Amino acid sequence: MEYMMDPAAEQRLQAYLSEIGDVLGHPLRRESFATYALGLLGEAERKSVEPIAARACPDPERVEVAHQRLLHFVSNSHWDDEAVRVHAARYAIGAMTQQAPVTSWIVDDTGFLKKGTHSVGVQRQYTGSAGKTTNCQIGVSLSVATRYHHVPIDFELYLPQSWADDPARRREARIPDQVVYKTKIDLALEMIERAARHGIPGDIVLADAAYGNSNAFRETVRLLGFDYAVGIESPTKVLPLRRRGAVDPSPTVSAADFAQRLGRGAFRRLCWREGTCRTLSSRFALRRVQVAHEDGIPIEQHPPVWLLMEWPDDEPKPTKFALTTLPARMTNKEIVRRFKERYRTEKVYEELKGELGLDHFEGRRFRGWHHHVTVALSCYAFVVAERTRPFPPSAARPRRPRALALAA
Structure with a gap:
């Protein structure tokens, strides 16, 4: 999924991140979002907070400060995931529908494999990603598709009852009081209702058994x-x-x-x-x-x-x-x-995980998981929009635009 961005593509990315910055509002959030997004779009094999901060900071003595700032942005900062995701969805859909109308909404879920027991929502549970019961988190997604393109627009973390009903775990992961146990079906229907409320186009819902x-x-x-x-x-x-x-x-x-x-x-x-x-x-x-x-x-x-x-x-x-x-x-x-x-969703998951670090988040908190996923979805929305262009960027090693310039 890597590609060489020419100056025109860099300008489009700058404008796109600037628009998301307007949604975020605060200058530090604008800068941090751009830094994190460029880290996910970049070449690094591991795309968690620490290596992203290290690659983005030219001064080795200030890497720790940059790391803490980015960690706060992802794990603790109060910004609206829904508003950012809707903007990203509309951006991608605007490009996709130049070729064909959005017809389908696809509901699916995927596993985020984990080794420990403290990441929010983790437990031994079945995931099709591994084809077995294993230690993981489960994310339920909603994607939209035209005949030619497919973009995920929303994600929710499945919170098992072993987490939802455990006060100590809820405190540790900072799970909001209003978040209660919901089945994957409940989460899917909430996302469908939310997308309908925002006027996302489409006329058929696809899902597995x-x-x-x-x-x-x-x-x-x-x-x-x-x-x-x-x-x-x-x-x-x-x-x-x-x-x-x-x-x-x-x-x-x-x-x-x-x-x-x-x-x-x-x-x-x-x-x-x-x-x-x-x-x-x-x-x-x-x-x-x-x-x-x-x-x-x-x-x-x-x-x-x-x-x-x-x-x-x-x-x-x-x-x-x-x-x-x-x-x-x-x-x-x-x-x-x-x-x-709906089967194209598996390819999308592969790209989100393999190229954009969807499953690389190492934090343990509820808000952090959703913030990380929001940035990944926003990056994928930009990539899908670029793919719709008559002459998309070539498949080559990407040039890395400077984060601060794009955050301005």
């Missing part, structure tokens, strides 16, 4: 005015519909059994993207169903949705399932392509 299994998540997304395309687990019970909405006389079946019953002949090959090495395609079937869930309402009264089923070439049976409210006027290929947009 960790969120899609929740009827409350699906219903809330619909109440907020969005369509959805969300993964579900194979045991999910559905009631198939015949043509014109007539209910199939057979009883409810699991999504897996229903797909198996259809047989291989019902699945058609569809391509959703041209990858770097090969065309991405698989076999899919789409059927109208009603979904069973424990709400006291007969399943026949639940609104019909599409059940999307995938039968990968190397599998003896269908293995992937999703529910979507995307309209029938869309082609099957378009529905599949929209749903598959």
Whole structure:
């Protein structure tokens, strides 16, 4: 993701950081934000506070002072994460939508691997980042996407009950009193509501089965005015519909059994993207169903949705399932392509961690984690905006603009 910034790109970065500085208000915050952002955009392998301060300070005798100032900015300073993130999101979206409209919002989560027990929110828990249960923090993210670009605009730290209900831990991590235990689904819905309130464009929410299994998540997304395309687990019970909405006389079946019953002949090959090495395609079937869930309402009264089923070439049976409210006027290929947009989030996580130090924060406090993530999101928003340019900066070793000049 490194690139050579020409003078024009440096000027754009200077203007961008100046705009964020206006949001921050205080001159020292402006300077510290620019210093920290340039550290994340720079070449250093480790992008935590101490090495960033060391690289930014030309006077070895003042490195410790610079370190303490930057540490205070990240861990203790009272500035508005939401306001900065919204500005960064609008900046990236303004560039992205020059090529294509924002259509999708993607909910996902990622792990921040840790060794100790004192970083806020850390415990042994499952994360897809490691593919296992391990010692980590979990961050829930909201991204927005066009057909060509994908940018994360919000993040929330998942705070397990072992932290939320422990007064000593809360004091140590300086967790605000108003922060209480919330599920990952709760955090995701709050971010969706927040983005909607700020007028972020988009019309469909995408998520994996960790969120899609929740009827409350699906219903809330619909109440907020969005369509959805969300993964579900194979045991999910559905009631198939015949043509014109007539209910199939057979009883409810699991999504897996229903797909198996259809047989291989019902699945058609569809391509959703041209990858770097090969065309991405698989076999899919789409059927109208009603979904069973424990709400006291007969399943026949639940609104019909599409059940999307995938039968990968190397599998003896269908293995992937999703529910979507995307309209029938869309082609099957378009529905599949929209749903598959969420998989780009993994690439975004890789870049945020590998290139911008998203998981390099070594502080232990609640505010510090969110401040660090805000700066990383702001840096990524700038990079995405640069990528939309007809002639983006070349892939080469970057020139490092001076922090104070950009902070002015």
